[in-house]
Amino acid sequence: MSVQFVGLKEINGPLVVLDNVSNVGYEEMVELVLEDGSVRTGRVVLLEDKKAVIQVFEGTRGLSLTNTKTRMLGHPMEIPLSTEILGRILSGSGKPIDGLGEIFAERSADINGKPINPVSRTYPRNYIRTGISSIDALMTLIRGQKLPIFSGSGMNHNKLAVQIVRQAKVTKDGGQPSDEKFCVVFAAMGVKNDVADYFKSSFEESGVLKNVVMFLNLSNDPIIERILTPRCALTVAEYLAFEHDMHVLVILTDMTSYAEALREFSSSKGEIPGRKGYPGYLYSDLASIYERAGIINGHKGSVTQIPILTMPNDDITHPVPDLTGYITEGQIVLDRSLDLMGTYPPVSVLPSLSRLMKDGIGEGYTRADHSALANQLFASYAKVQDARSLASVIGEEELSPIDKNYLEFGTYFERFFINQSFEEERTIDQTLDLGWKLLALLPREELDRLDSKLLDEHYHPEDARMFRGA
Structure with a gap:
């Protein structure tokens, strides 16, 4: 039986307070009917005694303390799921915004x-080829992994995200493209209209949109929707991966916008702030998103995450x-x-790493070397x-021959x-061969991480000419 309440006790920013309520659950969805008959959606975010x-x-603009009717729906927020969702563009809360009509759902699921x-998880193996040498060779993305990109304001992370979506492929033995089903779930949070148009046009022009599910939360959309966006995206990804055996790459940009929306929402609830004003539960909240990546025993599909976040003032300790x-x-x-x-891409090699890389590369995955x-x-x-640090102190002309090398x-x-x-997409063989050619610029005795068998096979000093003549 649906219970309806008339009137509100309090309105505070995006929050409203009801008094004398019972049989209401945390995260339960709510409909609010205004005096003019229009309907708004909400969810229960706090319960204290009989107050919700x-x-x-x-938003709460136009709500009346006396005449607003509130109806409890008895379930948490759900998103409709269907394989028809591939190729669609949705709002941050999962509503179609591409003009193609509603999604005919097979079922709905809690976001x-x-x-x-943990016992049912399978250890990630095999890699996802991005076609980008610095990533594929040095910080390889493994299926089922969560590998974030740390960027700074104004840098090319949006361009990099588009290139990864366009070029990403699952592979089989030896790094060759696999015939397994693969798709991308792309969620943009707090982006400006021109950036959203860039994402849409890039995916349409490259022809990959048919294999992409896009969630777009714009900067002028409610911050509440921004908090829902990654959860809606991951619910779709889990459905495609674990019910339709697809390998799903989830790209979340920008997680800093998400965290700032969470901070603003936490402040409006009157919660005690933690470091830099973020709520004390930021760690567990982020974990509830990131830990939804992985592979489950008995399922052929996988969910891999690339969260992109901008570091305020390029501060990695933020x-x-x-x-x-x-x-x-x-x-x-970056x-x-x-x-x-x-x-481009401005990948900083030394502070970057992929902790699962060692078990998803080598013979049978990429290449033995x-x-x-x-x-x-x-x-x-x-x-x-x-060598660069030393040159900045004593001058480049004073360096030893090997330092100049x-x-x-x-x-x-x-x-x-x-x-x-x-526009360039490199195979894993092209990437590794290029790495060997670059090592030819150094004397053989300096290559102390390689055994003599590999050096005999791949090290050719004459390859250095192609760079020195460039």
Whole structure:
């Protein structure tokens, strides 16, 4: 039986308060009927004795304390699910905004999902090829992994997100494209209209939109919707992965906008703030999103996450990237100095890593020499930074011949390996071969992370000519 309440006790920002309520559940959905007959949606966000605090999605402007009618719906927020959802563009709360009509649902599901029993998880193996050398070779994305991108304001993370959506592919033995079903769930939170149009036009022009589900929450949409967007996206991803055996890549941008919406909402509830004003439960809230990635025993599909977040003032110790780093399995860090030099994508190699990479590359996954080559490229590029630091003190002309070698290697590594055209998609073989050619710029005795068998097979000093003549 549906119970209806007439009148409100209090209105405070996006929140309204009802008194003398019973048999109401936390997260329960609510309909509010205004005097003019229009209906708004809300959900219960706080229960204290017989008082219920309701979050109104469309805002509280125009609500009356005396005549507003409130109806409890008896269930949490749900999103309609169907395979027809592929190729659709939805609002942040899952309503179609592409003019193609409603989605005919097979069923509806609670957007909060169900926690995955750790015992039922399968360890992630196999990689997802992005076609971007710096990611595929040095911080490989594994199916079922959560690998965030840490960016800064004004950097090219939107362009990088579009390229990953356009080029991402699941692979089989040896890194070849697989015939397994693959799709992308793309959720944008707090983006401006021009950025939203860029995402839509890019996916349409490249022809990938048919395999993408887009959730768009604009900067002028209610912050309440922003808090729902990643949960709606992940509910769709879990449905496609675990009921239709698809490998799903979920891209969430920008998680900092999500966290700021959570901070604003927490403040409106009068909660005690934590570090930098964020609520004390920010860690567990982010974990409830990130931990929905993975592979479950008995299911062929997987959910892989790439959350993108901007670091305020490029500060990696800011609460949002800091807590994200604790929960996720690595990070891809974008470097502002590389971005200013015109390098795209401006991936900062040394602070970036993928903790699951070691078990999803090598023979049978990518190529037998992948792991050793990646270790050597990391080690050599670290020595480049040492040589640059020394040159800034004593001058480049005072460096030893080997330090000058490393400076040369660093220049060409950034110019040819990290730097890559937005339109260019490299296979794993092209990427690894390019890495070996770059190592030819260094003397063989400096390559101490590689065994002699690999060096005999792949190290050819004459390959250095192609860079020095460029």
